Amino acid sequence: MVCTDLATCPTFWASLGAGLSVLLSAIGAGLGIGISGPAIAGAGVERPEVMLKTFIATILAEALAIYGLVVGLLSIFAIPALTTIEGGTRIFAAGLTMGAASLGAGFGIGAAGSAMASATAEKPDIFSRAVISLILAEALAIYALVTALLLVFGAK
Amino acid sequence: MLKPERMQQVSIIVAKDQLPNLLGYAGSKKLFHLTEIDDEKIPEGAKRYEALELQAKSSTIKNRIMTVTSALKLGEAIPERLDAPINNLEALTSFLDEKTGKLEHQVRQLEVTEGKLQTEKEQASELSRFIAGLENVGVSLDEIAGRGFVTSLVGEASIETIPSLQTELEQITNGDVIFAITNMSEETQTFLAIFPSSFIDNAKQATTALGAKIGPPWTGLPSDPKKAKEAIDLQLADLEKESKKVEEERARLAREFGPRIKALAVLSEILEARTRALAGSSTTEATVLFQAWIPATKSKEIGEEISKASGGLASMFAEEKTTRAGHPTEESIPSRDPEPPTLVKAPGWTRPLQSIVDNFGIPSYSETNPTPFMILTFPLIYGLMFGDIGEGLLFLAFGFFLLYVKRKKIKVFEIGQIFVNGAELVIMLGIGATIFGFVFGDFFGFDPPIPGYHAIFSPTAGAFDKIPNTTNLILYMEFVLFFGVAHYLSGLGISAYNKIRNHEYRHALLGPIAWIWFYSAFIYAAVLVVISGFKFSVLLANPLIPILVFVPLVLMGYGEGGLHVMEAFIGAGSNTLSYLRIWALNLADFAVKFAFASFGIGGIIAGNALVMVLEGLIVFVQTLRLHWVEWFSKFYEGTGHAFAPYQEPMSWIVPN
Numbered sequence: 138m139v140c141t142d143l144a145t146c147p148t149f150w151a152s153l154g155a156g157l158s159v160l161l162s163a164i165g166a167g168l169g170i171g172i173s174g175p176a177i178a179g180a181g182v183e184r185p186e187v188m189l190k191t192f193i194a195t196i197l198a199e200a201l202a203i204y205g206l207v208v209g210l211l212s213i214f215a216i217p218a219l220t221t222i223e224g225g226t227r228i229f230a231a232g233l234t235m236g237a238a239s240l241g242a243g244f245g246i247g248a249a250g251s252a253m254a255s256a257t258a259e260k261p262d263i264f265s266r267a268v269i270s271l272i273l274a275e276a277l278a279i280y281a282l283v284t285a286l287l288l289v290f291g292a293k
Numbered sequence: 294m295l296k297p298e299r300m301q302q303v304s305i306i307v308a309k310d311q312l313p314n315l316l317g318y319a320g321s322k323k324l325f326h327l328t329e330i331d332d333e334k335i336p337e338g339a340k341r342y343e344a345l346e347l348q349a350k351s352s353t354i355k356n357r358i359m360t361v362t363s364a365l366k367l368g369e370a371i372p373e374r375l376d377a378p379i380n381n382l383e384a385l386t387s388f389l390d391e392k393t394g395k396l397e398h399q400v401r402q403l404e405v406t407e408g409k410l411q412t413e414k415e416q417a418s419e420l421s422r423f424i425a426g427l428e429n430v431g432v433s434l435d436e437i438a439g440r441g442f443v444t445s446l447v448g449e450a451s452i453e454t455i456p457s458l459q460t461e462l463e464q465i466t467n468g469d470v471i472f473a474i475t476n477m478s479e480e481t482q483t484f485l486a487i488f489p490s491s492f493i494d495n496a497k498q499a500t501t502a503l504g505a506k507i508g509p510p511w512t513g514l515p516s517d518p519k520k521a522k523e524a525i526d527l528q529l530a531d532l533e534k535e536s537k538k539v540e541e542e543r544a545r546l547a548r549e550f551g552p553r554i555k556a557l558a559v560l561s562e563i564l565e566a567r568t569r570a571l572a573g574s575s576t577t578e579a580t581v582l583f584q585a586w587i588p589a590t591k592s593k594e595i596g597e598e599i600s601k602a603s604g605g606l607a608s609m610f611a612e613e614k615t616t617r618a619g620h621p622t623e624e625s626i627p628s629r630d631p632e633p634p635t636l637v638k639a640p641g642w643t644r645p646l647q648s649i650v651d652n653f654g655i656p657s658y659s660e661t662n663p664t665p666f667m668i669l670t671f672p673l674i675y676g677l678m679f680g681d682i683g684e685g686l687l688f689l690a691f692g693f694f695l696l697y698v699k700r701k702k703i704k705v706f707e708i709g710q711i712f713v714n715g716a717e718l719v720i721m722l723g724i725g726a727t728i729f730g731f732v733f734g735d736f737f738g739f740d741p742p743i744p745g746y747h748a749i750f751s752p753t754a755g756a757f758d759k760i761p762n763t764t765n766l767i768l769y770m771e772f773v774l775f776f777g778v779a780h781y782l783s784g785l786g787i788s789a790y791n792k793i794r795n796h797e798y799r800h801a802l803l804g805p806i807a808w809i810w811f812y813s814a815f816i817y818a819a820v821l822v823v824i825s826g827f828k829f830s831v832l833l834a835n836p837l838i839p840i841l842v843f844v845p846l847v848l849m850g851y852g853e854g855g856l857h858v859m860e861a862f863i864g865a866g867s868n869t870l871s872y873l874r875i876w877a878l879n880l881a882d883f884a885v886k887f888a889f890a891s892f893g894i895g896g897i898i899a900g901n902a903l904v905m906v907l908e909g910l911i912v913f914v915q916t917l918r919l920h921w922v923e924w925f926s927k928f929y930e931g932t933g934h935a936f937a938p939y940q941e942p943m944s945w946i947v948p949n
Contacts, residue, residue, distance in 0.1 A: 189711060190652070196914045203911065207881045210888060214757055265653040265921065265931070272922045276867060282877050283870060290763050 147225025148216055151292070154225075154232030155212035158285070161236025162205020165243030165278075169198025172247025173254060180258035187257050190264055194250025197275045201239040201246075204278055208235040208285045215292050224292040231288035238281030245274030294643070295665050297658055297933070299589040300326075300633035302612040306582050311603035313380040316567050318602035320941030324595060326586040326634045327939050329573035336575070339582060344572040347382060351568045354389045355561045357397065362554055364400045365547040372559050373552035382571075385564055392557055396550055403546065407539050408476070412483045414532045415475035416447055417525050419485050423471060424522045446486045446496055447475075450505035455482050461499045466492045483508070559942045566941050584612075586633050586936070633658045636936035645718035646671060653921055654931015659795050661787055663929055667920060670780065671718075672725025674919055677773065678878040678912045679722075680729025683737040684905050689723030692716055722913070737901050738886030752876075753883045770876045777872025778816055780919070784927030785809045791928060803852020805928070808861050811845035815865045818842055868923045874915050882908050 140146030173194035181188035212228045219225055253267040307315045319325045335341065375392075378384035450458055459472045470488040477483070484505075488496065500507055575582045587595055596609045635656055639647055647664045649671075656662045679685075695716035698705065705713055712719065734740060734748020748754070752769035755762030785805045792801035818838050825831045832838050850858045882904055889900025925931070 185707075189708065193914055196911055197918075199907075200911050200915070203881050203908075204877065207877060207884055210884045211756075211880075262654075269922065272918055275918075276871060279871055279874055279877075280867075283873050286877070290767070 145222050147219040147222050150222070150225035151212055151216045151219055151228035154229035155209045155216075156232070157229075158205045158212065158232035158235045159202075159209040160205075161233075162202050162208075162239035165205075165236070165239030165241070166198050166200075166202035167243070168240070169201060169243035169246035169250065170195045172244070173198065173250030176251030176254040180254040183258040184261065187261050187264070191250075191254040191257050193268060194246060194253060194271055197271060198243055198246045198250070200275070201243055201278050204282045205235055205239055208232060208282065208289065211286070211289045215289055219292065221293060227288045227292040231285035231292075234281050234288070235278075235285040239278050242274055242278035242281075245277065246271055249274050294637065294639045295662055297656060297660075297662065298636040298638055298936075300586045300636070300658065300936075301589040301592050302328075302584065302586055302633070303592065304582060304584050304610045304612060305599060305607060306580050306610075307603055307607035309576075309579055309581060310380075311606040312581055313567075314603045315599065315607050316570060316939070317941065318599065319570075319939050320563075320566065322595070322598075323938040323940050324587055324591060325583075325939045326636075326936050327570050327573055328584050328586065328631075330575050330582065330584045334584070336577075336582065339575045339577045339580075342571045342574045342576045342581065344568050347386065347568045348565075348572055350386050350390075351561065351564045354386070354393060355558075355565055357393050358389075358554065358558050358561050361393065361396050361400050362558065364404065365543060365550070365554070367547050367551050367554060370551035370555045372556035375553065375556045375560065377556075377560055379560070379563065382564065382567060385560065389557060389561055389564065392553070396554060396557075399546060399550070403539065403543060407536070408478065410532055410536050410539060412476040414529065414536070416483070416485045417529045417532065419473045419475055420487070421522060421525045421529065423487055424525070428519075428522075446488075446493070446500065446507065447483065448500060448505045448507040449481050449483045450500075450503065451481050452477070454503050454505060455484065458484070458500065458503050458505060461503065462486055462488070462496055465495045465499055562942050566939065570939055585939075588636060632933065634936040635933040637662050637664075639664065642717040643668065645715040646721075648714075649718075649917065649920075650931070651935075653925060653929070655933040655935050657930060657933035659791070660930060660933065661791050661794075661928070663787070663920075663925070666783070666787075668721070670924075671916060671920070672721045674780075674875060674916045675722045675912060676725030676727075676729035677776070677875050678915065679726045679882060679909065680733040680879070681735045681737065681882075681904075682727055682730030682741055684901065684909075685723050685725070685727030685730045687723075687905065688726055688909070689720060692718075692720035692723050695719055735883070737897065738883065738890055752879060753887075756880075757884075757887050766880070769879070770873065773872055773876040774869065776875070777869050777923075778812075780872070780924060781812065781868060781927065782809060784924045785812065788928030799852065803848055804857075807845040807848040807852070808927075811842065811849070811861060812865055814838070814841040814845070816869070864926070868926075871923055872919065874919070878908070878912055878915060882912070 140149060143149050177188065177191045177194060180191050208231055212232060215224075215228060219228075249270040253264070253271050256267045257264045305315070330341075377388055455474065462470050462472060466488040469492075470486055473485045475483045475485050486496070497507060570583070571581070573584070592609075592611065599607050599609050635658055637647065637656065639662075643664055646667050647662075650656065650662065650664050650667070676685075693716075695713050699713050699716045730736065730741075732749045733753075734746070734751050736742065740748070750765070750769075752765050754765045756766045785808050788805035789801050789809070792798075792804060818832055818841075821831050821838070822829055846858050846862065849861060885904050885908065886897075886900045889896040889903070892899075
């Protein structure tokens with residue numbers, strides 16, 4: 138649809154939301170990988186056999202970018218059918234939710250992941266317990282994903 | 294497979310001269326998990342076996358043999374048949390000591406020659422570099438020739454004096470010195486100094502004053518530097534030849550003594566295993582007493598075989614039943630006996646799954662092993678996220694290839710080895726992905742090219758149309774949530790079963806059974822709220838609902854404490870929602886393929902490759918996580934210790 142005023146343009150808000158979702162999630166994933174990566178490399182030097190196990194932190198962080206991509210893609214698919222400003226703002230909110238939550242989760246995964254990697258290198262059998270805080274950090278992004286998807290599906 | 298093997302604690306008394314026969318039998322059977330005898334269990338008149346000295350010796354010998362092995366760069370070799378006194382540990386120790394000593398002598402000579410050669414090579418190349426440098430800067434060599442302008446000094450000094458030696462020489466020669474370290478060992482370093490010949494006497498004096506040894510100088514060098522360089526290069530070539538000879542000598546030694554060293558290595562392993570076994574035993578003048586865990590089902594057979602193996606001079610007694618293994622109750626005094634070791638009998642193809650469980654924690658003796666359930670749930674959850682006929686079949690093919698590599702025992706690079714070890718798991722995941730590919734009707738992101746075939750249920754049908762139709766997507770979301778509820782409840786069910794099996798009825802009732810009640814009521818209430826369109830007032834319309842939800846919480850709080858209630862309450866919401874990742878990743882999976890499909894055939898290939906490699910890994914981790922976090926937290930502790938049987942190297946046949 139053709140907009141005359143940006144503030145009331147659904148396409149504008151929805152595109153912004155899609156972009157924010159991917160952008161902020163990518164930053165979150167980058168944070169997660171960037172903070173945990175060096176510790177994982179360190180763990181690999183100290184004890185090569187646990188390195189693959191500790192990779193779970195980067196894989197979980199990478200999943201954040203995928204969540205952001207899912208919300209972003211679904212938003213883009215929804216844009217052509219948008220008719221109201223309400224639909225546009227819903228998608229904007231969805232993108233912002235997903236992206237901002239990924240930032241938080243990414244920071245959490247990074248910090249918890251690096252501690253997990255160092256701890257596992259010192260004492261391998263602590264892994265299964267140390268990984269729990271990592272997984273709780275990742276759950277934050279899942280909550281946002283659920284919220285964001287409900288928002289996107291309701292957008293008209 | 295579901296339960297660890299029943300264990301029985303036994304004591305074995307053996308006559309001292311039959312000890313090697315008994316240990317040889319135990320080492321080949323691999324059914325004895327030896328434990329250290331408690332102080333109060335040592336019979337009167339007996340004392341702990343003094344094995345400390347023997348243990349120290351055996352590990353020293355093992356290290357020495359390893360050093361020899363690496364010094365000779367020994368590869369594979371068939372052990373030589375050595376007539377070793379295997380039946381007497383002291384004699385075996387001195388036998389190994391002596392044989393290893395002889396080999397060490399040979400190897401040391403080789404190493405000394407090699408060290409000398411290395412030093413000379415370094416010095417020669419240093420000199421050669423120096424002269425080449427003079428040539429390069431254009432100093433006329435002929436001019437200095439014949440006047441004895443340059444001289445060299447080589448020697449050996451301890452690491453600490455090297456720096457002061459260097460400063461000393463610099464002072465003496467007013468800085469006209471080139472000082473190079475040409476070789477270093479643990480304590481000393483050899484050096485080479487090049488400076489004008491007029492300083493030679495002072496330099497020599499200073500060097501010896503500092504305690505350095507001066508080596509024979511480079512004599513016989515022609516006075517013409519050009520020729521000198523040629524001579525040095527010639528010498529370098531000679532040295533190169535010599536080190537080749539040393540290398541040949543090494544190979545010869547390895548060929549000649551390889552089998553013997555291998556045999557000694559095997560013997561030293563036997564020695565180490567036996568001394569370790571003895572370290573936990575107790576002894577009298579003529580007997581030795583061991584304590585071990587053995588599989589209860591085999592105890593009769595083992596008892597007979599032990600007696601046969603040691604000529605009737607050994608016998609096995611079952612220890613009296615302890616309370617710990619059977620049914621620990623809070624009322625009884627906690628037994629000091631450690632938990633029996635865990636031995637899970639399972640078919641070989643479940644090994645990769647079992648190692649996933651073991652990575653979390655080895656099942657304890659009184660715990661249900663979750664692996665048999667995971668044979669079903671692991672591929673199921675993976676398939677729910679990753680269903681695709683084409684990719685599933687590719688996974689399957691890859692899995693069979695890995696299995697082939699595993700069976701043939703082909704060596705692969707490090708990370709590849711992890712995949713090879715998990716070959717069976719890859720096959721299982723491939724089966725899961727293929728089956729759900731048929732259900733979802735997904736073939737590399739398209740409809741399967743099978744005539745007359747229709748997808749049974751496609752979650753993403755219509756979701757990516759111009760005007761999206763998300764009916765199926767929402768339906769799939771609901772299905773996944775209910776699947777999560779079922780998975781969650783199954784975990785609690787196993788927990789209840791574990792407690793009942795261990796006769797902890799009170800804990801079972803106030804723990805998992807109350808939890809199941811609470812969780813079912815919670816889910817019912819949640820469904821009511823969602824159906825009514827998020828009107829929370831429906832919960833108050835029927836006064837039975839709040840009662841149903843809160844009564845089990847009170848019961849749990851009474852039985853297991855407040856923290857447990859918190860965990861159950863928070864977990865009920867967040868753990869259930871966590872299963873939504875199945876749905877989200879299924880969608881993500883399809884979305885990536887869909888997005889890439891618009892770039893033509895190249896995009897389809899790239900998209901599918903990306904999905905298979907990256908998503909395949911992420912989906913695996915998510916499946917793992919759903920098991921480890923959401924499921925295991927309900928029933929699994931994993932605090933056991935593995936059954937580690939006494940064993941000796943199999944390749945050794947004791948010569949009669």
